[in-house]
Amino acid sequence: MNLIPMLSGVTPPAAVTKMNEILSFINDQVLLSIIGAAFFVQLLYIILFFVKAKKYPKAEKKHKFGIVIPARNESSVIADTVKCLLASDYPRELFDIFVVADNCTDNTAELAREAGAIVYERFDPDPKHHKAGYALKYLFEKIMEEHKDKGYEAFIKFDADNLMERDYISRMNDAFDAGVKCARGYSNSKNIDQNIITGISGLWYIRDCRFASNFRSAIGQGTMLGGAGMMFAAEIIEKHGWDCLSASDDTEFTMRRLNQDKIKTMYVQDAVVYEDQPSTLKDTVRKYMRMSRAICGLFFTQGIKSFFLFFARWKWTYIDMFITLLFIPVCVLMCIWLPIYYIYVLLFNGIYGYLYELPGAVDQFWTYLKTILIALSCAFVLSFILQALLAVALEHKKINSPVSHLIKVSFAFPVFMIIYAAAITLGVLKKPKWHQAKRNVTGLSADAVTGKSAEAVPPDTPPTDEEKIE
Numbered sequence: 362m363n364l365i366p367m368l369s370g371v372t373p374p375a376a377v378t379k380m381n382e383i384l385s386f387i388n389d390q391v392l393l394s395i396i397g398a399a400f401f402v403q404l405l406y407i408i409l410f411f412v413k414a415k416k417y418p419k420a421e422k423k424h425k426f427g428i429v430i431p432a433r434n435e436s437s438v439i440a441d442t443v444k445c446l447l448a449s450d451y452p453r454e455l456f457d458i459f460v461v462a463d464n465c466t467d468n469t470a471e472l473a474r475e476a477g478a479i480v481y482e483r484f485d486p487d488p489k490h491h492k493a494g495y496a497l498k499y500l501f502e503k504i505m506e507e508h509k510d511k512g513y514e515a516f517i518k519f520d521a522d523n524l525m526e527r528d529y530i531s532r533m534n535d536a537f538d539a540g541v542k543c544a545r546g547y548s549n550s551k552n553i554d555q556n557i558i559t560g561i562s563g564l565w566y567i568r569d570c571r572f573a574s575n576f577r578s579a580i581g582q583g584t585m586l587g588g589a590g591m592m593f594a595a596e597i598i599e600k601h602g603w604d605c606l607s608a609s610d611d612t613e614f615t616m617r618r619l620n621q622d623k624i625k626t627m628y629v630q631d632a633v634v635y636e637d638q639p640s641t642l643k644d645t646v647r648k649y650m651r652m653s654r655a656i657c658g659l660f661f662t663q664g665i666k667s668f669f670l671f672f673a674r675w676k677w678t679y680i681d682m683f684i685t686l687l688f689i690p691v692c693v694l695m696c697i698w699l700p701i702y703y704i705y706v707l708l709f710n711g712i713y714g715y716l717y718e719l720p721g722a723v724d725q726f727w728t729y730l731k732t733i734l735i736a737l738s739c740a741f742v743l744s745f746i747l748q749a750l751l752a753v754a755l756e757h758k759k760i761n762s763p764v765s766h767l768i769k770v771s772f773a774f775p776v777f778m779i780i781y782a783a784a785i786t787l788g789v790l791k792k793p794k795w796h797q798a799k800r801n802v803t804g805l806s807a808d809a810v811t812g813k814s815a816e817a818v819p820p821d822t823p824p825t826d827e828e829k830i831e
Contacts (some may be wrong), residue, residue: 381709384702384705388698388702392694392698392699395687395691395694396691396694396695398684399684399687399688399691402681402684403572403573405576406572406573406575406576407572407748407751409576410571410572410575410751410755412575412576412579412580413575413579414574414575414578414579414628414630415578415579415581415627415628415630416630416631417532417535417536417538417539417541417629417631418535418539419535420531420534420535420537420538420539421538422538423451423452423455423534424455424514424515424534424537424538425455425456425511425512425513425514425515426451426455426456426457426513426514426515426516426517426530426533426534427456427457427459427504427508427511427513427515427516427517427595428446428456428457428458428459428516428517428518428519428530429459429461429497429500429501429504429516429517429518429519430442430443430458430459430460430461430473430478430518430519430520430521430523431460431461431463431493431496431497431500431518431520431521432460432461432462432463432465432469432473432521433462433463433464433465433469433491433493433496433521434465434466434467434469435465435469435521435522436467436468436469436472438521438522438637439460439469439472439473439476439521440472440473440475440476441524442519442521442522442523442524443458443460443473443476443477443478444476444477445523445524445525445810446458446519446525447476447477448527449525449527449528449529449530449531450527450528450530450531451528451530451531451534456530457479457508457511457513458477458478458479459478459479459480459481459500459504460473460474460478460479460480460481460521461480461481461482461483461496461497461499461500462480462481462482462483463483463491463493463495463496463499464483464484464485464491465482469521470482479508481499481500481503483496483499483500492606492607492608492610493610494603494605494606494607494608494610494613495606497518497603497605497610498602498603498604498606500603501598501602501603502602505598505599505602513595514537514594514595515533515537515592515593515594515595516592516593516595516598517529517530517533517590517591517592518590518591518592518593519589519590519634520589520636522551522636522637523589523590523634523635523636523637524551524634524635524810525546525590525632525633525634525635525810526632526633526634526810527810528631528632529546529590529632529633529634532546532629532631532632533546533592533629533632535629536592536627536629536632537592537594541592541627541629542593542594542596542597542618542624543586543591543592543593543594543597543614543615543618543624543625543626543627544591544592544593544626544627544628544629544632545574545584545586545587545590545591545592545626545627545628545629546589546590546592546628546629546630546631546632546633546634547570547629547630547631547632547633547634547759548566548567548569548570548587548589548590548634548636549563549566549567549633549634549635549636549759549760549761550562550563550564550566550567550635550636550637550638550760550761551635551636551637551638551761552637552638552640553638553760553761553762553767554761554762554763554766555638555640556640557769557770557773558638558639558640558641558642558645559638559639559640560762560766560767560769560770560773561770561773561774561776561777562638562639562645562777563636563638563760564749564752564753564760564767564770564771564774565777565781566587566636567752567756567759567760568748568749568752569587570628570630571752571755571756572748572752574628574630575628575630577628577678577681578627578628578630582625582677582678582681583615583619583625583626583627583678583681583682584626584627584628585612585615585626585682585685586611586612586614586615586626587611587612589634589635589636590632590634591611591614591626592629592632593614593618597618597622597624600622601617601621604617605617607655607658607659608651608652608654608655609652609655609656609659612655612656612659612686613655613659613663615682616659616663616664616666616667616682616686617663619667619678619679619682620663620666620667620670623674625678633759635810642780645780645784646780646783646784646787648784649781649784649785649788650784650785650787650788650791651788652788653689653692653784653785653786653788653789654788654789654792656686656689657689657690657693657788657789659686660686660687660689660690663686664682664683664686664687665683667679667680667682667683667686668680668683671683689785689789692781692782692785692786693785693786693789693790695782696782696783696785696786697786703733706729707729707730707733710729741775741778742775745774745775745778746771746772746774746775748774749770749771749772749774750768750771752771753767753768753770753771
């Protein structure tokens with residue numbers, strides 16, 4: 362529909378008319394089509410909410426795992442994370458826990474070592490290398506050099522603030538034994554009931570698991586690594602090392618494995634991991650700013666590559682991952698182009714009708730404004746509230762929070778989406794700096810998750826001496 366001009370009776374100058382036609386074509390035929398395509402796929406996942414994720418049979422063999430955790434000034438949470446892992450129901454002799462204390466100025470290394478982890482310390486003065494990807498690259502080099510004889514068949518990466526169910530490794534072992542080379546689990550939240558901000562952030566990941574990841578798993582398609590926890594075959598590290606050095610290394614890992622190795626990331630619904638959500642608006646904005654800039658860069662490299670590989674390999678996962686990465690540019694377009702364009706349309710038609718005293722100009726202006734507001738209310742506000750409520754109805758038994766709190770969170774969901782989109786736009790336009798997020802130690806504890814007290818168990822080989830890069 363050509364929106365400019367909406368009034369008739371007086372013709373604007375030819376140059377203005379041509380410009381308005383071009384703007385209308387760009388908006389209606391190009392940008393709205395891109396936005397519509399991106400959201401249509403997500404809508405499809407929500408409509409098919411009843412589809413059940415794939416269940417992996419109990420493994421015939423228990424494989425050897427290496428658990429890797431990058432940590433930077435995580436003294437408030439690292440011991441609890443190691444403690445939770447040691448309470449796993451998986452045989453202790455079949456997994457080792459490695460922590461890389463990366464450029465720490467606190468006692469993260471000491472606490473992780475006392476808790477039972479094999480610890481390496483890394484110090485690199487280059488601020489460009491102060492990312493988890495560089496820490497993991499260093500850690501895997503040490504593991505391949507000093508622990509290759511352990512015979513690790515797969516690795517699981519956690520963040521320093523994560524907690525996991527006692528059967529997490531077992532469930533990933535089931536998937537690995539079934540032939541899965543890369544997988545993610547169910548992303549739950551440690552502190553979803555702390556406040557509205559943690560509630561919305563936690564529900565965002567739960568919603569993604571319940572809708573998008575469930576459906577992808579059911580039809581045998583890959584998903585995107587995101588949030589906490591990821592499992593991958595040791596052969597990937599043996600072949601590539603850790604080759605993901607962006608600020609969103611999990612997303613980069615997904616795309617590199619898909620594009621380079623034809624390995625899809627599968628979803629393991631029963632492998633539940635809990636993540637500490639940022640509890641302040643400032644930390645939330647910083648988190649998504651940092652993430653968005655990295656993913657935007659990946660869209661124009663790995664995402665575009667995935668788009669073209671679809672036509673060579675004819676696998677839906679390639680287009681699906683392209684569309685998933687496309688959400689970052691789409692958010693930027695929605696935050697910049699749409700407000701500017703529609704404000705221009707309203708002002709142009711309102712001022713044009715007023716100056717030329719066109720009959721009914723004021724009434725048409727307000728009618729058009731109401732139409733925009735109604736469309737936004739239905740397509741944005743109402744839709745996000747409904748999908749949040751649906752996620753709560755389906756998943757509330759798995760969420761450590763009163764339903765009353767989750768309902769409040771659901772009605773605040775559209776506000777979060779505005780903040781989310783604005784943070785993404787700021788992150789793309791302005792290079793964000795790394796800031797230490799405040800950890801929340803009042804949420805779930807290791808004992809609460811595992812249902813037992815986990816004592817530190819020494820690894821089967823003593824920790825190596827601290828390694829330092831001067």
